[in-house]
Amino acid sequence: MTLNQLRAFALVARLGSLRAAAAALHISEPAVSSSLAALRVDLGDALFVRAGAGIALTPGGRALADHAQEIVGLADQVRWEVSHAQESAANLRVVATAGFAEHAAGRLLDAFTRRVPGQAGGIDVVVESADDVGSLLQDHAYDVALGARPPRGSQLEVVPFLRYQRVLVAAPEHPFGRRQQSLPLAALLGEPWFTGPAGVEEFTAESGWLAAAFLASSLGVPEIVPLSSETDALAAVRAGEGIMLAFMHIVRAEVLAGSLIVVPVPNTPIAGLWCASTLDRGRAPAAARTLQRFVTTAEATAAMLAPGGSRGVARRGSKVHVALWS
Structure with missing residues (x-):
């Protein structure tokens, strides 16, 4: 499980679409799909299924969504604080x-x-x-x-x-x-x-x-x-x-x-x-x-x-x- 995988999943869970997540990350949709596929294998859960034009989270996906954005946000905060520690x-x-x-x-x-x-x-x-x-x-x-x-x-x-x-x-x-x-x-x-x-x-x-x-x-x-x-x-x-x-x-x-x-x-x-x-x-x-x-x-x-x-x-x-x- 990597931060990039969690970041992609958090955006997909929030935006309800792989395409929208790819646009937000400025990467291709296949790259998002690849990250999510690796995350699914690592966690042993489908995480989401296709539903109409969007997605529906599985129970495991909902459990991960509760924590993924917090983990990513905390990592971003730590990265920012370390890089700006001296001046701010x-x-x-x-x-x-x-x-x-x-x-x-x-x-x-x-x-x-x-x-x-x-x-x-x-x-x-x-x-x-x-x-x-x-x-x-x-x-x-x-x-x-x-x-x-x-x-x-x-x-x-x-x-x-x-x-x-x-x-x-x-x-x-x-x-x-x-x-x-x-x-x-x-x-x-x-x-x-x-x-x-x-x-x-x-x-x-x-x-x-x-x-x-x-x-x-x-x-x-x-x-x-x-x-x-x-x-x-x-x-x-x-x-x-x-x-x-x-x-x-x-x-x-x-x-x-x-x-x-x-x-x-x-x-x-x-x-x-x-x-x-x-x-x-x-x-x-x-x-x-x-x-x-x-x-x-x-x-x-x-x-x-x-x-x-x-x-x-x-x-x-x-x-x-x-x-x-x-």
Whole structure:
């Protein structure tokens, strides 16, 4: 059994196709078939069978799939850490979901670096979608995830740390801004709903609310208009161009001042929860577990809810390096 064989099998199991795995590995399909044939002989199991246009894993294949990607991911992590040991020792790799990244990540990590000084490599922060977080952690691409809870079923230790509320807001001069009574959902379909670049992400409280409010009642889907950040989306709302689901703690001062109006809509505010996730059973690095504990402290909560200051990154795939205080 070799790493190349496990890598090929892990991709076939994930993508459901030898052709797709070959394309991802930039090798020929016969080369993938040869690796899998050797793995089958070594393990004494067919691992998968052809099923329609794809494959179906055997019981033995499912057992191997549970471990193959983790083994490959750990090997890649070790290879990277060894090759970069001198210049980036002890880097903490953080993946954050979009809303948390834009509105809280910077302030939280600023507070963390002051509380836990001396880590040589600092912290790298990357934004990814909520539905990818679990697999990225299991692939050892990142050490800890902050923000929306990963999909259930992942082999992760998930620690909730901050409850938030989303409210629908509009400008005072917007027709909805003058509404005193609850607005019927059908009335919202003709309005553009501004969001950050990630839109309304799956596996979040917001996506659950939209599905229950609109899709379940067969009303259709609101017009979602992603902008470069939620800050830009809020600026468009202030200009009277549409509405958005905003974090209440972000817009509270403007709501109290009357420069933004909370639109009364059934089943709002939407209650959500931010979580810190790592690999379970002690497989996460010590620095990741330290950050996971820190986010539950009063100091961390105060930092995340404080106005102003460094916030973080907003675009998917963009990366920020946070230097730790010495």
